[in-house]
Amino acid sequence: MSSGQHPPSSPPSHSSSATPPQALAGLRVIELGQLIAGPFAGKTLADFGAEVIKVEPPSHEGGPGGDPLRQWRMCHKGTSVWWQVQSRNKKSVVLDLRTPEGRDTVARLIDEADVLIENFKPGTLEKWGLGYEALSARNPGLIMLRISGYGQTGPYRERPGFAVVAEAMGGMRHLNAEPGRVPVRAGVSLGDTLAGLHGAIGILLALQARHHSVSAEAPKGRGQVVDVALYEAVFNCMESLLPEYSAFGAVRQPAGSALPGIAPSNAYPCADGMVVIGGNGDSIFKRLMIAIGRDDLATDPELASNPGRVQRVAEIDAAIGAWTGTRAVAQVVDVLNAASVPVGRIYTAQDIAEDPHYQAREMLLGITSADGLTVQVPGIVPKLSATPGAITRRAPTLGEDTEAVLARIQPNKGA
Structure with a gap:
């Protein structure tokens, strides 16, 4: 449970001393999820002022510990630069949920939280005594976002599910190809990101519903479960795919860079590259x-x-x-x-970094990591006029906030 040896997290260079009020200030979120989908929902809430406490596992058998995303893709001094995007504005607490002590401590953290985010395989938290029924009995206002491959119910609920499979089952991968060619992936984990966005929307809906259920037994109102399946988040974005089949028996086929049934909309070759035109x-x-x-x-x-x-x-x-x-x-x-x-060239990372519109919209923001590397990260989306989001903390080192967070929770209430 070490808090780490790094200096306290500080605001990135773009932050000003006069920070406007944020829409989710005062909302406390416990994030148990790893990698992409659950943490993306947590990032979205944190960008708008929620206190997001990320619970990470300690090192086991010589491994690095923490969220595996810390070591994914390109790293600087052992930490992924992607980590600076996904975990900005969050706090890191190290707890071992495989032990009774770790599970008891996280339950006490959840007692004082508004939202719990998790993306374990369905049934995992129940095995640990941390299912929604047990947690909501202690904290009736708790909202629990549960992201999984196939949802909490149904015949596939226990199957392992990653975004790559969800994109295929949701109908996206079949369309993402040139006719007669092997379907390709988009190059990023769209299924995870879509699930995270649906999860964040679900949390906000549940918070609104909670406002209308305040009672003596539930002074904060009643919480609920937000059940998001990766494949359903993809399927929800598939436009007319299903109604065309149900009405006409039409199975939509891949069409490369074109948009079937809408014309003209395509990519076109130029003398020195390509453009996309929507006419x-x-x-x-x-x-x-x-x-x-x-x-x-x-x-x-x-x-x-x-x-x-x-x-x-x-x-x-x-x-x-x-x-x-x-x-x-x-x-x-x-x-x-x-x-x-409507026309545009096809941007690379370099094009994005050098584009004046990205700069004018504050979509290229700088963060200096704990190990001293300054990187650009995507700015805040959406833009709110009165209560805008902000990046106020760099991504935490593993366990950086353990001592400070655990020092303020209530004594053990018992299971």
Whole structure:
């Protein structure tokens, strides 16, 4: 339970001394989850002022201990730079939940919390005596976010589930391919992030419901369980996939960079790269065709609305590609922006870091880690005018806040 030897966490360089009020100030969250989905929900709450206490395991059998994300991908002095994104604004407490002492201590932390976030396999917390029934008997106002691969009920509930599988089961992976090619992943763990966002939304809904259930027995109101399945978070974003099948028996197929049934919307080659163009609004399509010198298509009555354009999408894409293919990306972007046609080049990390709009929107913020490395991390989303989010703490070292947090909890109440 060491608190670590590093200096106290300090605000990053962008923070000002006059911090505006934050929407979730005073909300206490215990985060038991690891890696991505649960911690992403915790990060979202922490960005808006919630006190998020991350409970991490100690080192076992010579391992590093803590959330495995601390060692994922590119590291500086043994700590992932990703850690600075996922765990900013959080506190770290080391407890061994495999021991009775650790479980008793975390239960006492939860006694004084508003929210518990966990993403263990269903049934794990119950085996430890930390299921919702036991915890809510001690703390009736507790809201418990439970993220798992397949949810807390149903025939698949006990299966292990990662985002890569959830994206496949949720329908996304099948569509993410060129026709006839092997489906590919997006390159980031979208299933986890979508589940984390749904979890954060669920917590806020449960907090609102709690406000309406205040009673003498539950002075803070009644909490509830927020059950988020990774595959369902993906499936919830699949637009018309299911209704098209149920109504017409249509099984949507991959279409590469195009958006089937909506035209034109695609990626197009330029002389020095590629651009993405969304010309699928009726008036936008006309402006696009005029901009590329195809007034004949702009005035063609068959192309005046989306259904007609879908029937002739190959012809339209060929016309756009013929025009973009002889021009540089910068020229295409300038011409189409001037015509009010949605267009953009395909950004790399370098493009993002150098973009003036990202900078103007404060989406590139600096954090100096405990080991002295200054990195840029994504800014706060969404933007609130009166109670904006902020980064007030760097990501903690393992167990950095153990002593300070445990010193303030109530004496053991017993199980």
